[in-house]
Amino acid sequence: MSATSHLVRLDALGPSGAYRSRNVQTVNDIHGAPYAELSLVPPLFVARTMAALRKADPLPLEQRLDAIAAAGRAFATGTVGGLSAEEYQHAVCRVSGLPWVTTEMALEFTAQYTERAYLSSQLARPAGAVNDWRDPRTRHGSGVWARRGHVFAVHAPGNTPSAHTLWLQSLALGYRVALRPSSREPFSPHRWITALRDAGFGPDQVALLPTDHATADEVVRGADLAMVYGDDEVVRKYASSATVLPQGPGRSKFLLTKDADWTSYLDTVVSSVSAHGGAACINTTTVYVEGDPAPLARALAERLAALPSLPPQDPKAVLPVKPLAEARGIERFLLAKAAGTTPWLGGDGIVDDLGDGTAVLRPAVHQVARPDAPQTRIEQRFPCVWVAPWSPEAGVAPLRDTVVLTAVTDDEALVDRLFAEPSIANVYLGDHPTYWLPPGIPHDDYLESFLMRTKACIR
Template identity: 60%
Template sequence: MPDTVPPPGAPQAADSAPAEPAPYDPPGAPVAPAPQAADSAPTASAPHPPLRLDALGPGGPYRTRERLTLRDVAGRPAGELSLVPTLYVTRAMAALHKAATPPTERRLAALARAGRLFASGTVDGMTADAYLTTVCRLSGTPLANVRIAVEAIRLSATGAYRSVQAARPVGAVNDWRDPAARSGTAVWVRRGDVFAVHAAGNHPAVHALWLESLALGYRVAVRPSRREPLTPYRLVSALRTAGFGPDQVMLLPTDHDAAGEILRAADLGMVYGGQEVIDRYGGDPLVLPNGPGRSKILITADSDWRDHLDTVVDSVARHGGTACVNATAVFVEGADPAPLARALAERLAELPVLPPEDERAVLPVHPVDVARGMESHLHAVAGTATAWLGGAGQGPGGGGVVAELGDGSAVLRPAVHQLDSPHAAQARVELPFPCVWVAPWTREAGVEVLGDSLVLTAITEDEELLDALLAEPSIRNLYIGDHPTHWIAPGIPHDAYLGEFLMRSKAVIRG
């Protein structure tokens, strides 16, 4: 769904668990502030010095000859990112393999310190406020969403013990020294020692998840996104300041040729991307792919969509529509979907057009040429679907989705299209802004058309249908009733528990 002093969940005994923190994204939070008046102007942010983001390898910061120019959403140069060659990656990964894993208590304490430092401290000379506005300008993510991401990362770091222990099988213990091993037990152990992460740049909160691997004792190499490398740079720097050694966690920016070496040299890896990532790595037991979410909402005939419109709007628009947990399709049973599509379009049309660093911003921002390219793609895939908002041409439902801000950047406004069939191919199209397809649904169409979903919110009282939805393997999370698709809380699996991939149970008996 989103970059620290002893923690509230300070290191615990192996058989205890920290207190449960509150969810970082409460379902009842408003999706957007009131629209900004057309003649008002956002507050200008103070300029920041150009970024110099070095690789963070086994010998400390490393500035390379080959550097990528980082640009903000208006296309202006914002700094440089060092790109390390394959040979450097090979040596860095070898150092991770040679390093020893710190004791659990030390790891958890360092994670908690790093979480708080990342969220509110000064890291590598950059204050928390400067980080927030710089990430907004680099990625186009609205300021409010960056704050949500920062809190998600802080909670993941300070609550790492609870999060990873939620994934441990109830029949397994953490250590062979546990008294249960005298009569025979299962011990939960790592599948390897070095974990590689090819990170995404669509939302800073993606960096909350891999922190769990450090809590489990992995050494970690992160390849940052070229679009938004500042969050992992700040997070890795905070982790090192908090006590993790340079041979425990690294930032390895690379070109595409060297990127494969990071995965090849790791024991296990996690990658983010589009459908091509799923196609390439879906059958690899050593790589965990994270692709499109294609999250959906189903409203059956025993429920009135008017009672749940707020939840639908929130599911589509929260996080600027950029997250895998945003709803991209809404299915309605037993009624014409047009009234829901119309009401949804009216609500989404009210969202303000603002630069990302504005406190009231809720929509993503890109360079104009990038935004125009996404708009063209949307109109091409929409085909004959009925446009209620953001469609091609002028008139009702038209006008496109690009709203230029006059500085070379553009806001991507929402789009709402109505489909004639639950089987329409457009219902699987996911774009990085609030873009939703509204379609009819029938029992004859079955649960299959609702599948391939990271989250399905099912607003229904039909328990037999809910049983079928829960049993459908391609629906990874099922939210029953009036819950937005973006809901998540610490300790709750995102796409299963990461620990299920990183760990295994091994039988142990001792004398």
């Protein structure tokens, strides 16, 4: 038996089926031990795959909706690609360090999203448009909702498996999809493409294209439209492109004005910071308080300090785990950036050594002196929150550049300004966590606003 025969094989999935490349990337677990082998494809393979996707016709609507729903059920509960749902969870936790609760939430949401993929997409259709030129309304003139292209590429994220529910709606609309997985967590993308193929999508409909960094842009260039996840640098790289939708840091925020008794909302603030292991863009990065923020910071720190430190595969795990050296690097970065703030939790460090070469990233709570403190823009992939003072004089400026803002306030004029601010994507009013995102609710606008356009038709 070879030394690598026990590793999980994650082959590329191209137009001719599974492809085992000679260029293989070893995926290590959080202990540094090899766990999987990811086949990396060359530019020519990408080009051939994109050409096959472009030539293919979409499945008929009912057939593709049934296939999406079946794939969702298999992803959540079945054995896919040789891994049961529980084995898949173990793989994700062991390699990415995401806590067990994060994978549980992803599986729970999967069936909900896939059963409603088409209905959710229809919520974005303009009221004046129909789905098909054959609709009777086009006889007198109407808009027809149509795809902007045929092939949609996704550079998948590795921070949470739940992110994959977003691009599934493109399949419901008839796009063919090429998915480039993150090497930090390649199991979810591989499981999705495998489940979709098992459910009836052909190899010329959906593809998995693992690549090295040098080839990654070939996936984007070969598609009509693409969605790319990454940091601020990625957002800047693609900001001027009409065919690429960058998905960057969320910097989600929570605002409590003086008319709100923060003690009544503490549970929601805590969960907004810590759900998903604090790794999602819709986790709260900064809490703004009108008045003295210290009492809330103290209470928030007390609650987050009670979260357990456990290995990620433990069913009660809620905090992420990293290799010890990587965790120490994250800790050094945080402590350097937090200099000058008031630490309520994590001021002496956030690394909890598990004694096996890995460490839990413990929560951190720091109070800053100004609403525009530079720390409020620092988003981490664990429960790390900055608590800042806010006043009406500070206005909307500190709240900008936000995927989700939960505002607890009776000030309707302020709410008007929040909705009018272009850089705030979503505004939740009252007792709603920033991670609230059921099917049909736009994440950062409806994805369909990017994928679709409206054509005039009269016949």
